[in-house]
Amino acid sequence: MITDQSTRGGGSRELDRRVRVHAALADSTRLRITDHLAYGDASPTELQALLGIPSNLLAHHLGVLGEAGVVTRRRSEADRRRSYVRLLPDALDGLLPRNGTTVSRVVFVCTANSARSQLAAALWARVSAVPVASAGTHPAGRIAAGALEVAGRRGVALGQAQPLPFADVVRPDDYLVTVCDNAHEELHQTSSDLPSLAMGLHWSIPDPVRVATAAAFDAAFDELNQRVIHLAPHLTAV
Structure with missing residues (x-):
C-alpha cells in the first residue's frame, strides 16, 4: 500500500506552506510584486510607483505576501525611515520567472x-x-x-x-x-x-x-x- 506522506508530520506542514504561497500569488498585483523582486530588492515607494496603486493597497498585498512567508523587509541603512522588501530565499522554488x-x-x-x-x-x-x-x-x-x-x-x-x-x-x-x-x-x-x-x-x-x-x-x-x-x-x- 502506498502511504501519502504529505498528510503526515513535516509533509503536512510543507503542504500547508505551499498552499499559503499559491493562495498569496493568486492575485495579479502580488504576482507582479514577486516577479519584480525575483533577483533584487525594492522599497515600498518604488513598488508603489511601479504598480500605480495607493499605499494602503500596497501595504495589504505586502502583508499577504509576508504572512505567506514570501517576502520580508529590512530597514535601510541610509535613510532609517525607508525599508526594502526582499523575496525570501527558496520561497518560490520552481515558480520564479526564468527569462534570461x-x-x-x-x-x-x-x-x-x-x-x-x-x-x-x-x-x-x-x-x-x-x-x-x-x-x-x-x-x-x-x-x-x-x-x-x-x-x-x-x-x-x-x-x-x-x-x-x-x-x-x-x-x-x-x-x-x-x-x-x-x-x-x-x-x-x-x-x-x-x-x-x-x-x-x-x-x-x-x-x-x-x-x-x-x-x-x-x-x-x-x-x-x-x-x-x-x-x-x-x-x-x-
Missing part, C-alpha cells in the same frame, strides 16, 4: 567599494562568464581588512583590487547591482542625470564595515554568495 537577460558587463556598486561590492565581483567571477567590475560612489582609500580576511578564509581572491570611483568605472551599457542602501538611494536620487544608465538591481545588504566583526563579514559574504548564485544563471554575455 543579455548584458555586456555586471558592475557591483557600494559607497566605499571596500567590502561588499569587491566581494560580490569576486564571487561573480567564480560562477559567470559575464564580465564584472565594482565601483564606489565615494571610494575608500583601500580594501577593508575584514573583507580581505573573509575572502582569504573562504578561498576567494581579491587580488590587487583597489576601490575605484563610480564615474571612472561605469559605462552606459553596464548592468548595475547596488549592494549598499546608501549607494542605491544616492543613485536613485540622481538617476535623472544618468538617462542612459541601466540601473539593474538593488540588494539591501548590511554594511559589515560598520560592525567590523568577523561574523558581520561572514554574514555579508554568505548573503552575497547566495544572491550571486541565484542571479548568475539568468544573465548571459552579449
Whole structure:
C-alpha cells in the first residue's frame, strides 16, 4: 500500500506552506510584486510607483505576501525611515520567472567599494562568464581588512583590487547591482542625470564595515554568495 506522506508530520506542514504561497500569488498585483523582486530588492515607494496603486493597497498585498512567508523587509541603512522588501530565499522554488537577460558587463556598486561590492565581483567571477567590475560612489582609500580576511578564509581572491570611483568605472551599457542602501538611494536620487544608465538591481545588504566583526563579514559574504548564485544563471554575455 502506498502511504501519502504529505498528510503526515513535516509533509503536512510543507503542504500547508505551499498552499499559503499559491493562495498569496493568486492575485495579479502580488504576482507582479514577486516577479519584480525575483533577483533584487525594492522599497515600498518604488513598488508603489511601479504598480500605480495607493499605499494602503500596497501595504495589504505586502502583508499577504509576508504572512505567506514570501517576502520580508529590512530597514535601510541610509535613510532609517525607508525599508526594502526582499523575496525570501527558496520561497518560490520552481515558480520564479526564468527569462534570461543579455548584458555586456555586471558592475557591483557600494559607497566605499571596500567590502561588499569587491566581494560580490569576486564571487561573480567564480560562477559567470559575464564580465564584472565594482565601483564606489565615494571610494575608500583601500580594501577593508575584514573583507580581505573573509575572502582569504573562504578561498576567494581579491587580488590587487583597489576601490575605484563610480564615474571612472561605469559605462552606459553596464548592468548595475547596488549592494549598499546608501549607494542605491544616492543613485536613485540622481538617476535623472544618468538617462542612459541601466540601473539593474538593488540588494539591501548590511554594511559589515560598520560592525567590523568577523561574523558581520561572514554574514555579508554568505548573503552575497547566495544572491550571486541565484542571479548568475539568468544573465548571459552579449
